[in-house]
Amino acid sequence: MITYEPIIGLEIHAELMSKSKMFCGCKVVDSVTAPPNTAVCPVCLGMPGMLPVINRQAVEFSIKVAIALNCDVQHHNIFARKNYFYPDLAKAYQVTQYEQPIGLNGWVDIELGTGETKRIRIRRVHMEEDTGKLTHENGRSLVDYNRAGVPLLEIVSEPDIHSGEEARAYGIKIRRILRYLGVNSGDMEKGVLRVEPNISLRPMGSTTFGTRTELKNLNSFRALADGSAYEIMRQETILRAGGAVVQETRGWHDSKRITFSQRVKEEAEDYRYFDEPDLPPLFVDEEWITAVAQTLPELPDAKLARYQIEYDLSPYDAAVLADEIRVATWFETAVTVNSAITPKTIANWVINALFRLMNNAKLTIDEISITPEQLVELLGLIADQTINQNSGRKVLDEMFETGKTAVSIIESKGLTQISDEDALAAIVAQLLADNADSVAAYCGGNKKVRGFLIGQVMRATKGKANPRLVNDLLTKALA
């Protein structure tokens, strides 16, 4: 039986979070929440005689991405007009880079489920402008041009991806890099990041490509993985039955978990590209590229490696903390506060305690009131035995809830650990006297009773007893 090899190439469109639009001074606004047509001007509405001016910040963002994706950043940049008619395209052409884009020949490494990495080549990264949004309701069509002219970066991969899960891993990696660079929020539901796979199958070993379909409206990476997997399965079924795949655009139905035909491409569309006469070539010199390169943050791969080597974190912990740049930054700030508290201790508390609180409260790291300094202060109080671990967790809960510092919570609740040996010895003696049976059982060889006895001490001290001291005292008393 023939084995088929799925071939997937990804086009990712990322809106850039520059202050203003690609070619005019309009603000870039949240196109989901902003009232329609409130961030528009004669330029992005395509009024007669209006001209584009290239947004320097958007170009810098694009250079950043090109560098981060290991592209050759191109010096000679040309914008072209891509001509097609649609009511959401104000000028009836999109200004885009066609023959000479900002980045060529890049790559990223993706992490596979097996723990291995795989290199995905990136064909090109180019700058363009977004379109407006058209909605149809009650027999009429409405168009909102707030998004028209928002800087858009298109990242095109080579067809190096062979499964839905690889596509997902690639998408996640690109999004992580974009977020690290601060150029895109990665919010797929709002459409600021749009991922479109081209999928085809070919007999294993074949060097030609099969007919491909293009998948649209994927609003999550789960949808990307599942949609691609579905499409692979669908095409395989057709091919095994001796049928032919139709070249078309298909949509992903998120609740039915299937793809459906949207538009059949009978012939290649003719966009009649030609160089945009309103914009002379944009020259990006080596000096500019170098200057932009210097503003790049440490990228995810480098951070992941450093966390393991420098901070001695497990690959899992390192990956969890390096996933989001804001979390990573928060964590790294905490690491610098007190050298007595190891990064590993901080990582444990962040991942096991803080993340749980954040998840329950549905808050991001930017939204919580605890600062890295405050967490480390708490950890210092545990380290110097002012409080024990258990109390520490309770204190953290309260810090998270109230925004108070560890010291004030410990004081007001009287959680200071009892490390007074005489006081504890008295409590232990009293307990042993009250639980003569248990003591007898212990002496008779039932070592489990020791745990019960420690529990009784902690209960009597409301959890404040220094556990090590209790342990020592019990050992002494039961000897």
Next chain:
Amino acid sequence: MDFSTTTLTDLRDGMRAGSVSSVQATQAMLDQIAAVDGDIKSYITVSGEIALQQAAVADQRRADGDDTPLLGVPIAVKDIIAVDGVQMTAGSKILEGFVPPYDAFVVQKLKEAGAVIIGKTNTDEFAMGSSTENSAYFTTRNPHDLSRVPGGSSGGSAAAVAGGMAFGSLGSDTGGSVRQPASFCGVVGLRPTYGRVSRWGVTAFASSLDQVGTFGRTVADTTAVFQTIAGYDRRDSTSLNRPVPNYEAALTGNIKGLRVGVPAEYFVEGMDEEVETAVRTAIAHLEKLGAERVEISLPHTRYALPVYYLIAPAEASANLARYDGIRYGPRRKGENMIDAVKKTRALFGDEVKRRIMLGTYALSAGYYDAYYGRALKARTLIKNDFLTAFEQVDVIATPTAPTTAFKIGAKTDDPLGMYLADVFTLSLNLSASCGLSVPCGTDSDGLPIGLQLIGNTLQEATILNAAYAYEQSLL
């Protein structure tokens, strides 16, 4: 003061001397429009009330000691150039009633210079034409002979100046649309170097060729208006960030040693003999004034017309695709969204449709290389012709148009014949040169003939001074 023959510079002197006011001059223009524009039809929109207000403000400013370069001078603006709050039709039904919420850069400059904007002048639809007969509203008539065209596409602006209805005006020149009507109407018309004047707010026909130019009854008048609109504008990425010389001061009238190139390719078989004679006489006159005549060649001239008619329509096909009635302009009802857009686009006139079709074809897959791609290469050759020529000469002298003003209707059924009206002017637009047309006599019917003077990149001062020397010597 007879305002219909007074020059802009005389008016300016008069206002400075206090012998005449802007309100008087403006009212005189409005009176002249009322008297003759019913026949000539140079204006699509006359904004008389606004103009009189601006004139009153100008007079007040002058009384307060202000003296900006065009303070109180009534100027007309081609209806393809945006004036904030005034209808801009571009000569098309598809923009009927459209009121731009912005001033074009050149209009902003005119206003800063204190000019009074009288109104918007007629043009071939989207500047596509050589006679104003393609205007969706009406045909402008030549003030020298009402049975003839004023030339185009800036025919309204040329006729307004020739007819004493403005002291100067703005046009746009994509293939000769300032120089050719200047020639037909017996006025001076300047087409500056591409990038010398900002295109911001100028309705695009062919973006890589369009440039705003100025009309005046004299070289000095034309220069005075040009002086105010020249300069860098960061909103037009193709505008040149180069210092603006004092063009008015450059009008010395001294052209001793000026090397004047005469290209063989511009004196061709079949051109109007009277035009040829007048232009050759004018060149001889320049020699008498101290210029040196140099025979030159612009070998790729014959490709200019086909190259132009591939590049200009190609760019136009993209520039005009936005007029769908969705965001502004009239909207026709349809069965659905696409049908409504189709019906709205039916408002385009035939010549505009013809050029959109030509341009779309030239850019289409499979044809791009043979047409648009080749045209770009040929454009480089034409551009190089000029650069080579300007190594030997300072200006190039040619006829502006092969004929004088033709009869209304004579070429409306002959698009190619109409295109040939621009055969001497459009090479310049394909190059990085500047050019002007200055009157050099009349034919036996008394119709004006124009001498075209072409200058190298940003050498407007050189051609303006040569034209000035010629003009002054005729007085």
